[in-house]
Amino acid sequence: xxxxxxxxxxxxxxxxxxxxxxxxxxxxxxxxxxxxxxxxxxxxxxxxxxxxxxxxxxxxxxxxxxxxxxxxxxxxxxxxxxxxxxxxxxxx
Numbered sequence: 739x740x741x742x743x744x745x746x747x748x749x750x751x752x753x754x755x756x757x758x759x760x761x762x763x764x765x766x767x768x769x770x771x772x773x774x775x776x777x778x779x780x781x782x783x784x785x786x787x788x789x790x791x792x793x794x795x796x797x798x799x800x801x802x803x804x805x806x807x808x809x810x811x812x813x814x815x816x817x818x819x820x821x822x823x824x825x826x827x828x829x830x
Contacts, residue, residue: 739796740762740793740796740800741797745829746760746827747826748826748828749766749769749825751770751777751813751823753821754777763799763800763803767825770791770823774787774788774823775788777813777821779813779815787811790811803826803827804827807826807829809824809826810822810825811823
């Protein structure tokens with residue numbers, strides 16, 4: 739079960755997607771997973787990021803958003819293309 743948060747969540751993969759704000763964490767996670775699935779990631783990185791942003795990880799992500807305001811990861815495409823992945827709490 740994906741927890742409901744008392745704030746919206748902004749999701750972005752820098753250099754790949756524009757920042758978008760979602761009312762529900764479930765929608766933000768789905769957008770991140772969809773965008774990551776389209777990237778030419780190697781098998782290990784694709785599996786790691788899919789797990790990191792999975793529905794099963796939603797409680798951990800919700801906790802990090804409440805406590806720290808953001809969740810960050812890096813997607814590497816090849817050896818030179820680095821794309822930060824962000825989920826940020828929208829508290830204003």
